[in-house]
Amino acid sequence: MPADILPLIYAVVLGYLFGSIPFGLILTRAAGLGDIRQIGSGNIGATNVLRTGNRPIAAATLVLDALKAVVPILIARHFWGEDAARLAALGAFLGHCFPVWLGFKGGKGVAVMIGSLLALHWPVGLIFCAVWLLIALARKMSSLAALTAAATAPIFAYVLVSERLAIVVLVLALLLFFQHRENIARLLKGTEPKIGDGKKAG
Numbered sequence: 001m002p003a004d005i006l007p008l009i010y011a012v013v014l015g016y017l018f019g020s021i022p023f024g025l026i027l028t029r030a031a032g033l034g035d036i037r038q039i040g041s042g043n044i045g046a047t048n049v050l051r052t053g054n055r056p057i058a059a060a061t062l063v064l065d066a067l068k069a070v071v072p073i074l075i076a077r078h079f080w081g082e083d084a085a086r087l088a089a090l091g092a093f094l095g096h097c098f099p100v101w102l103g104f105k106g107g108k109g110v111a112v113m114i115g116s117l118l119a120l121h122w123p124v125g126l127i128f129c130a131v132w133l134l135i136a137l138a139r140k141m142s143s144l145a146a147l148t149a150a151a152t153a154p155i156f157a158y159v160l161v162s163e164r165l166a167i168v169v170l171v172l173a174l175l176l177f178f179q180h181r182e183n184i185a186r187l188l189k190g191t192e193p194k195i196g197d198g199k200k201a202g
Contacts, residue, residue, distance in 0.1 A: 007080035008087050015072040015091025019112060020099035023064040024049045027057050037105075045107035047142055065107065066115030068092060073119040086168040089116035093172050097179055108179040110146045113172050117153065120165060127156050140194040143183035150176045 024044035028036040033052045036044055040051035046062035069092040077085035096112045098104040110132075118125030128149045135145035150173040158166035177184070186192040 007076075007084050011072070011076040011080055011084035011088040012091040014076060015069070015088035015093075016095035017091075018068045018072040019092030019095025020101060020106070021064075021068055021095075022099060022102060022106065023068070024061045024107065025102070027061055027064075028052060028054075031057050033057065037102075042105075043107055044102070045109075046111055047108075062111050065096065065111035066118070068096070069112045069115035070119040073116065083164070086120060086165065089120055090168060090171060092116060093175055097175060108146075109172070109176045113150065113153075113176055116172060117157075117169065120168075121157065121161050123160055124153060124156050124165075124169070128153050136195065141187070141192055142195050143180055143192060144187060147177065147180055147184070147187075 022044050024036050024046065028034065028039075028049060031054060033039075033054060036042075036049055036052070040048045042048070046058050046065060049061045050058035052058070069089060072088040072092055073085045076088035093109050093112050093116065095106075097106045097109050099106045114125060114128060116125075117128050131149040131152055132145045135148045136142060139145070154166045154170040154173055157169040183192060
């Protein structure tokens with residue numbers, strides 16, 4: 001195996017290990033809220049944690065899920081360069097969505113994508129957040145906001161940075177769309193719950 005490939009493999013593995021830490025599950029259990037996988041949609045992400053009614057725990061989940069992408073990206077960039085940093089982002093996303101410790105059933109990746117974009121190129125990350133907030137306020141649908149922000153992120157990555165970053169962001173966006181496939185089906189049917197409805201949703 002070529003020596004220059006090893007750092008890239010290290011970066012993916014590092015990202016996966018960080019990404020697979022189930023902060024939503026850990027925090028809800030520590031707070032005595034039960035198993036988040038048995039609540040709402042069963043998702044371990046911040047949106048479902050919010051359904052417990054504990055906003056501080058949901059906020060902590062959001063921040064920690066973002067940081068578990070930021071940390072491996074910064075480590076990979078420091079030791080192995082920018083290409084490794086981008087692969088660490090991919091690894092973190094895969095770890096969050098498909099954690100081996102939880103039978104490959106994890107979260108949907110919005111917070112991890114935010115953290116990844118902020119760490120890779122913060123202006124793109126801020127634009128993602130702005131688009132999410134705009135759609136969330138206008139349509140009151142978290143999933144629609146996330147899907148719209150993800151769909152536009154590769155465009156901004158290409159225009160503001162480079163084709164290489166745009167490709168990585170496109171892969172992240174496609175994975176996020178895959179994780180939101182049930183939400184997309186409900187959006188098409190017009191049955192997707194709005195923010196604050198308190199219904200079971202992904």
